[in-house]
Amino acid sequence: MIPFNKPYLTGKETDYITDAVASGKISGNGKYTKMCQDFFEKKFGFKKTLLTTSCTDALEMAAILINLEEGDEVIMPSYTFVSTSNAFVLRGAKIVFADSLPNHPNMDCSKLESLITPNTKAIVPVHYAGVSCDMDVIMELAKAHNLFVVEDAAQAIDSYYTGKDGIKKALGSIGHLAAFSFHETKNIISGEGGMLAINDEQFIDRAEIIWEKGTNRSAFFRGEVDKYGWVDIGSSFLPSEIIAAFLWAQLENLEKIQSVRKSHWENYKIQLENWAKSNEIELPLIPNYATNNGHMFFIKCKNVEQRTQIINKLKEKNTHPVFHYISLHSSPYYSDKHDGRILPNTDNFTDTLLRLPLFYELDVQTVINQIVE
Incomplete structure (x- = not known):
């Protein structure tokens, strides 16, 4: 049988998982988490990255970070996985669906401006099959109408966009925020897993708090505060070191x-x-x-x-x-x-x-x- 997908193992996954277990630190935000996040920031130019348990979680974090409220509108393609919409519906948003291009499932950026209203809060381009949407058009619209851009880059690891300025940029590094997937059907995998990429510095500190269940726990462990507590909304978005260790073996290859x-x-x-x-x-x-x-x-x-x-x-x-x-x-x-x-x-x-x-x-x-x- 030739299946649709078969996860590829490099051979180092179980070695690194064993190392993570032996370290006594397996709950998350340990050595392998930091190694993976540093890799992405250096290779692709993201200002800050946070591993998550799924791309869905990364999208949900993005929806919290842009302060979505009941009645806000979010523009996104209709031809996408349900997680793209769910993350914003959970915050009370109204989804305004854009049509695809005639010759590609990516949304037709030439029609986006007609969908913008006073209630529009964000545009969520989905880079279907790892192929970039026309990000110049999207970012220009976002700037003109004071909107946030959250790239759904679930399928877009190691893919790029070259804009009118001739500069090649990694997908996920262009919008204010971006979400990636390391599900077993993706190029680079950790079984389940994802990542939030943060490109607008205003979101960095709060993203870490939301990631840590609404607490400033990470700042406490860095010695930046003398105690930590509940300072914002959040959830348990960060993955275990076992997932990060598996991912590291993939990133090496x-x-x-x-x-x-x-x-x-x-x-x-x-x-x-x-x-x-x-x-x-x-x-x-x-x-x-x-x-x-x-x-x-x-x-x-x-x-x-x-x-x-x-x-x-x-x-x-x-x-x-x-x-x-x-x-x-x-x-x-x-x-x-x-x-x-x-x-x-x-x-x-x-x-x-x-x-x-x-x-x-x-x-x-x-x-x-x-x-x-």
Whole structure:
């Protein structure tokens, strides 16, 4: 069987977990947490990072940090995972869904300004498949309307955006805040796990307090205060040292993992090009301003019937592709809260997008041969 995903282990994960356990410090914010956070800050230029137990937690922290209140509006794509919306709905926000681009699931930034109202508090771009949204447009709108930008970079580790200034910036380093995922389906994993990246210094001190259950505990352990207590709202967002130790083994092998994944992606792209054209199927588009991080290879079928046929044929060969997402604006929970706008591109991706297997140890040639056959 060729599964959709298979977690890759570097071989050092259990060694570092054993070391963390032997240290007697396994509850979190220890040696491995600090090593991981330092790695991200130095490599990608984030001002401050905090590991979390999930990307969902990182998004929830972001919603708290921007002081969302009942009735505030948050603009985000409808074609995304439910966590993107849930984090802000939990704070009482109204979600205003943006449509996707015609040729990519990322939200259509040219239509965003028409969605902004006096109640808009934030824009949440989702870098689908690790491919950047047009961040210049988003940041200019945010500045003009005094909005916060929270990047959902769950799929976007080690991916970049080049703006009009010609400077290449890591995704997650551009908005005021950003959230990453290290779920086992991502490029770099820790089973479950995530990270909040903070790029606006006004949020750094408070983020650490929210991360530590609303206390100034971290400041106390650094000797900055003589006692710690409850000073803000928060929750138990930080992961154990066991999760951080696992993640560290992955980060040591980031370049190797990325090289292999991007090679698989390129093989799909090159070898499926003729097949796709002859079957009216679209392959992924990478805009000039974006890079490809090898997170996902998807195809856009001409209709839901064709997609179903491809899924069934591949499953007969014991290969398992998957489709997602179901448009959030038409979901059972939010359909009666949506403002009624039709989002045709989002609905089209719901019916036609199919993700092919992509993981480190994948025999990509076998999958390509099966598809072409």
